Amino acid sequence: MTSELLDRALVEEATKKSGLVWVRGAGAPAARALWHVWHEGAACLVGDGPGEQPLPGLADGAEAEVTVRSKDKGGRLVSWTARVVELAPDSEGWAAAVAELKGKRLNAPDGEAMTARWARECRVLRLEPTGATLPLPEGSLAEAPVPTPATTRQAIPAGLPRLLVKKKRKRT
Structure with missing residues (x-):
């Protein structure tokens, strides 16, 4: 029981502090670096739309493997399994996740209109920890x-x- 609580705390704290996680979805050949926000016990992502990050192999109800890196050193801190949950546009959960994501989205081409674009053209996902941590990859x-x-x-x-x-020399 104590080990599970410590694992959960490690996953949450590490993922919360890291702006980038490596995610490998079911059937994906390799892990992909994705920006995210930690919101209400899960990593929230937006993507699969024009100008947004691709989310290969991340389907609703599937499992994914998440590896979290250290923000300052870049080394791997923890790997964990997640259940992928796709949020329906304009649902209560979607609105809460998008409010958090909107603040972290850098260089958005459409500013305040991006949430409407996300609802039309993108997917918003929650990666909910299943409680199992994995050994760090070798x-x-x-x-x-x-x-x-x-x-x-080219070379100078x-x-x-x-x-x-x-x-x-001429300046002096």
């Missing part, structure tokens, strides 16, 4: 990056450092 969980046409910056030209040094 090794790296890193996946290959998704293919993209974006490129990294060899003569650039000399040009910068000359400009500094």
Whole structure:
């Protein structure tokens, strides 16, 4: 009994303090980093709509595996199983979860209209802890990056450092 209470407290406190969790839904090949808020005993997520995070493998009634990282060091703190509950748009639970999520959503393209967009085009999910903590995963969980046409910056030209040094000398 004491162990269960300590596990529940660890899950809640770690998840509450971390702005990002790694979630692997049923049938998903790998865990995905998702932003969330902790609200009324569960991690709440919004996604699967235009401009929002994808939520692969997270279906209503399914189970998911959640790994919580430390906000300051980035290391894994705890892994736990969750029951996925999809909230119906404009229900009481949906409104409460969205009120919390709205405050944490960064760079929303539509500001105050985002809650109406979420109701029309997105899913709001609750990841409710089942009470079972899991052993932390061994090794790296890193996946290959998704293919993209974006490129990294090129190396600086060899003569650039000399040009910068000359400009500094002329100023003095």
